[in-house]
Amino acid sequence: MASSFLDRLDGIHAATIVPMRDDFSIDDAALQDHIAKVASVRGIAGLLLNGHAGENFVLSREEKIRVIALAREVVPDVLIVSGVNSESSLEAAAEAAALEAAGADGLLVFPPNSWALGYADDSVILHHALIRDATRGPIMLYGAPIGAGAMAYPPLLLARLAAEPRIVAIKEGSWEVAAYEANLRRLHAQRPDFKVLGSGDEHLLACYLIGTAGSQVSLAAVVPELIVELWDAAKAGDWVRARQAHERIYPLAVAIYRDGPSGRAAARLKTCLMLLGRLQSDRIRPPQMASTAAERAALERALAHAGA
Template identity: 70%
Template sequence: MEAAREAAALEQAGADGLLVFPPNSWALSHADDCVIEHHRRIRGATASPLMLYAAPVGAGAMAYTPSLLERLVADPRFVAIKEGCWEVATYERNLRLIRKLRPDFVVLGSGDEHLLTSYLVGSAGSQVSLASVVPEVVVSLWNAAEAGDWTSARAAHERLYPLAVAIYRDAPRGRATVRLKACLKLLGRLSCDAVRPPQPPVIPNELRALEQALRIAGALQETKNG
């Protein structure tokens, strides 16, 4: 009900479309009808096009099964999906299922570490937080893939991959927000990279890894003393 109220408020404020995330509590367990009801209530409170979210396979029960995904995609109010399963085989399985059910449905690859693979398998674009840090490199990867220039696409991937690993994969996990903000501060786009407790601030080892990855991506230049 809270999500439905927020969705209606966002639409009234001028949103052209809405992305419906699953509640974090679903990571433990949920009934399929609970998922359908969550989306039904948001649909009933709004009139805008809606987007589904496919959670990472590592997020417990939050990732939708094929049978549940089929029920969600059947709703004509939903026109797209942020496909964030973060696992290549599952991404392709979901893509093929959705295309079979609704060829017009927009699938946006959302695995920051395997954008190249999702573009090769098939994607209508991306919705990734990595693009907030190095949008030019993400766009260059997409443009090369669209043109079928896989040599250039691979080169862009080589620039992106170390940064994706440093932000999303390196231990400890669950630090993406902290590291994204640290990157934006390193690039001069944020004056402060403070995060809310209980997350601790970025530590020196993380910062060094991010600096190196940003240099590989071509976003951060070497200092005179570096």
């Protein structure tokens, strides 16, 4: 199972959003339509559901399970990785088992938000061990941005986590190219078969030049053809074409992820999809707020620049 999962991790995996109704409940039909359309794009190798773009921090366990079940109905053969995100290790383990039973092929374990303030390394090992013991399939690490405090695992802790055979890959989101390359080299020195997915949406070109197995990125849920174009050009070693794709992508990545205030990506992703006519509403659950007029204008300009 792990070998097949690893093979299928190569390439571009779209981190999808979760459409909401006016009462903030999940719009099942819109979710299935979104997932089906993204997954149907040539070159999309799989999906990341219940990630940050999917508002996993405000969904209940039952809602996360429903997201997986609804996806399985419309994309039965597509590789699905589900995020696992809980402050409680016991809840994370129960959630992981339920998501796997609902049809997730693999699990991406997000660090609890409280870890941004610090933690004992053994607590991180215990958190992942409880999830491992509650499940049977492959597990992925989340490499948090270096700006997220202690959430970004230091080298010795990362090595301890990667020593677990069931942990087979990392969504590497250091969001800084030097940290990305250092983690890539360390992990491959320790385990040559370990899959490192360069997944900082602003830095895909640089990560692809350094080397990567693929990406799990939310930009691939908005402009999937363009992200696939960048990936295909990089794989072919056509760096002129890759740079051209990057130039189209970069302003959109900045408008979604970098422009302040921080933590606005999920709202802005939904607004992009609404502007493109692929979503009826960009409603997002509190405490997140809808995109402002200034954000919307910046996203419209960036989408136009991308040719979307």
